[in-house]
Amino acid sequence: MTAVAQLLAGGPRPGDPIRVLSGSGQLGYGIPEKAFRAGLERKPHVIGCDMGSIDSGPYYLGAGAFATSPLIAKRDLRLVLNGSLSIGVPLIIGTAGTSGAAPHLEKTLALVREIAREDNLSFRMAVIPADIPRDLLRGLVRAGRTRALGRIDELTAATVDGAAHIVGQMGTEAIIRALQMEPDVIITGRACDTAIFAAVPAMLGYDLGAAMHMAKIIECTSLCCVPGGRDAMLGTLDGDSFELESMNPIRAATPLSVAAHSLYEQSDPLTVYEPEGMLHVGTARFDAIDERRTRVSGAVWHPASQFTVKVEGAQWLGERAILCAASCDPRVIANTGAIEAAVRESVDDIIPPTGSDSYELYFHIYGKQGVDLFNRPVTGAAAEEIFFLVECIAPTAELAKSVTSVTKQYLLHHGFSGRLSTGGNVAFPFTPPELGGGPAYRFSIYHVMECDSLESLFPVSIEQVG
Amino acid sequence: MKLMDLAKVVRSKNAGPLHVTLDLMFADSQTYELVRQSPALAQSSIAELYCVDPSTVNVVPYPAALAIKIAIDRPVIAGTPGDCDVFGAQQHKPLLEIEI
Numbered sequence: 001m002t003a004v005a006q007l008l009a010g011g012p013r014p015g016d017p018i019r020v021l022s023g024s025g026q027l028g029y030g031i032p033e034k035a036f037r038a039g040l041e042r043k044p045h046v047i048g049c050d051m052g053s054i055d056s057g058p059y060y061l062g063a064g065a066f067a068t069s070p071l072i073a074k075r076d077l078r079l080v081l082n083g084s085l086s087i088g089v090p091l092i093i094g095t096a097g098t099s100g101a102a103p104h105l106e107k108t109l110a111l112v113r114e115i116a117r118e119d120n121l122s123f124r125m126a127v128i129p130a131d132i133p134r135d136l137l138r139g140l141v142r143a144g145r146t147r148a149l150g151r152i153d154e155l156t157a158a159t160v161d162g163a164a165h166i167v168g169q170m171g172t173e174a175i176i177r178a179l180q181m182e183p184d185v186i187i188t189g190r191a192c193d194t195a196i197f198a199a200v201p202a203m204l205g206y207d208l209g210a211a212m213h214m215a216k217i218i219e220c221t222s223l224c225c226v227p228g229g230r231d232a233m234l235g236t237l238d239g240d241s242f243e244l245e246s247m248n249p250i251r252a253a254t255p256l257s258v259a260a261h262s263l264y265e266q267s268d269p270l271t272v273y274e275p276e277g278m279l280h281v282g283t284a285r286f287d288a289i290d291e292r293r294t295r296v297s298g299a300v301w302h303p304a305s306q307f308t309v310k311v312e313g314a315q316w317l318g319e320r321a322i323l324c325a326a327s328c329d330p331r332v333i334a335n336t337g338a339i340e341a342a343v344r345e346s347v348d349d350i351i352p353p354t355g356s357d358s359y360e361l362y363f364h365i366y367g368k369q370g371v372d373l374f375n376r377p378v379t380g381a382a383a384e385e386i387f388f389l390v391e392c393i394a395p396t397a398e399l400a401k402s403v404t405s406v407t408k409q410y411l412l413h414h415g416f417s418g419r420l421s422t423g424g425n426v427a428f429p430f431t432p433p434e435l436g437g438g439p440a441y442r443f444s445i446y447h448v449m450e451c452d453s454l455e456s457l458f459p460v461s462i463e464q465v466g
Numbered sequence: 467m468k469l470m471d472l473a474k475v476v477r478s479k480n481a482g483p484l485h486v487t488l489d490l491m492f493a494d495s496q497t498y499e500l501v502r503q504s505p506a507l508a509q510s511s512i513a514e515l516y517c518v519d520p521s522t523v524n525v526v527p528y529p530a531a532l533a534i535k536i537a538i539d540r541p542v543i544a545g546t547p548g549d550c551d552v553f554g555a556q557q558h559k560p561l562l563e564i565e566i
Contacts, residue, residue: 057545058544150485151522256532260533264489265481267481267487267524267535268524360548373542373554375541443543443546
């Protein structure tokens with residue numbers, strides 16, 4: 001009998017407490033083993049792990065690469081696979097391989113099969129890809145059924161065709177469909193973080209407001225505690241409220257720390273949008289059970305009349321090369337604006353950025369608000385030292401490297417007005433100071449699409465492993 | 467008093483690649499109320515501080531956590547060349563010095 005078959009036959013029902021163990025908020029960075037094992041001791045009914053994030057930028061979705069080390073990802077997968085199989089409960093891993101597109105899912109499945117072989121494990125696995133077919137998305141664009149989720153261009157057929165990979169965030173619906181096929185392990189492409197942890201309670205008929213709110217909090221494991229951390233977190237759902245407890249005794253889930261977690265990486269702390277509806281947490285109550293456990297109630301689930309799916313896509317822009325240089329000369333520091341303009345002009349003369357040779361050049365000048373996203377006017381005293389990180393994106397790695405090489409020489413020797421240090425304007429930390437950075441991508445799709453059938457979008461397949 | 471001397475947490479982080487959000491958290495409800503009602507935290511004041519259009523700024527008080535959330539449209543989508551803070555984790559500095 002598989003883990004899900006056992007759960008369906010003799011597992012908890014609404015009215016009984018159901019325990020959901022969150023093993024990882026980003027599987028692949030090293031799951032703390034002691035707390036995870038303490039979580040297994042508490043006999044959870046399901047174990048969930050989130051393996052993805054969009055925060056690390058468009059490269060991983062575009063290139064089909066893990067943000068984490070495959071070595072550590074394998075170590076974490078081994079821990080949670082052996083752990084869940086040893087106590088016979090379902091394991092759900094969401095957003096395989098950082099971004100959850102086909103290559104990420106394939107690489108994750110290859111690691112899982114490798115672990116099964118090496119550890120002599122045998123289990124039934126459900127796999128749910130999340131790649132969005134381009135013709136479907138183009139059709140929705142034409143029908144006006146997509147919209148931007150903020151300051152990004154509206155979708156066109158060209159944007160859809162230009163993306164290297166396109167994924168949609170599946171919700172509980174897809175994972176419940178997989179659960180109904182009674183596997184031991186579910187591995188998904190891109191998924192809503194909440195769906196991973198809410199699917200089993202939702203399938204069993206638990207209160208959706210409480211189930212989704214609990215999922216939203218435990219998806220980051222013990223980050224909702226003081227002190228916050230990456231240790232496994234246990235959520236126990238009972239009726240229309242739930243209880244939170246970190247599996248590391250030094251971490252306390254207090255009413256304030258749990259409430260504060262609602263702010264994390266959310267643009268609106270009061271509402272959470274899912275494919276199947278919206279969770280309103282503005283009415284939630286947080287009550288201390290003791291010093292390190294909190295009970296939460298009062299969130300309300302509003303089912304949607306129209307399914308919507310968040311879609312993400314990344315487009316290749318070119319190849320990146322960078323140049324590293326620094327200065328402590330007060331005249332250089334005072335004249336960076338004029339120096340940058342003159343160097344750009346010289347580089348343009350030598351390598352005209354036109355036609356198929358067009359490229360982009362960016363000067364990040366640290367010590368002069370180099371980290372200010374909003375380009376506010378520079379204020380305050382001049383820095384003692386500044387760092388030039390010059391970035392070029394060009395159609396080929398060779399051209400990007402050529403542009404940074406020419407930039408290097410003109411930056412070093414540009415004769416600006418008032419210059420004293422005619423030996424060179426900058427110091428290089430090593431040689432060569434220009435480095436290849438690999439392919440560069442941008443998020444070209446971060447939109448929501450209306451969707452009539454979730455079932456055809458996120459198909460489930462079953463595989464017997466081992 | 468400066469905000470950095472009143473708040474327990476002043477942090478920034480992306481909420482998806484299109485928004486950067488700023489969280490202010492306070493140790494007690496008096497301080498929270500004091501800051502929440504300050505004109506320095508008005509949408510227009512935050513817009514001026516960050517040199518952005520007020521329509522791109524949203525200020526949401528969250529009393530359950532004694533916190534105030536500010537969301538601002540990112541001028542550059544996270545990770546697009548020309549970005550300088552992919553996670554948006556270092557955009558809180560202008561808030562530190564504001565007078566309440």
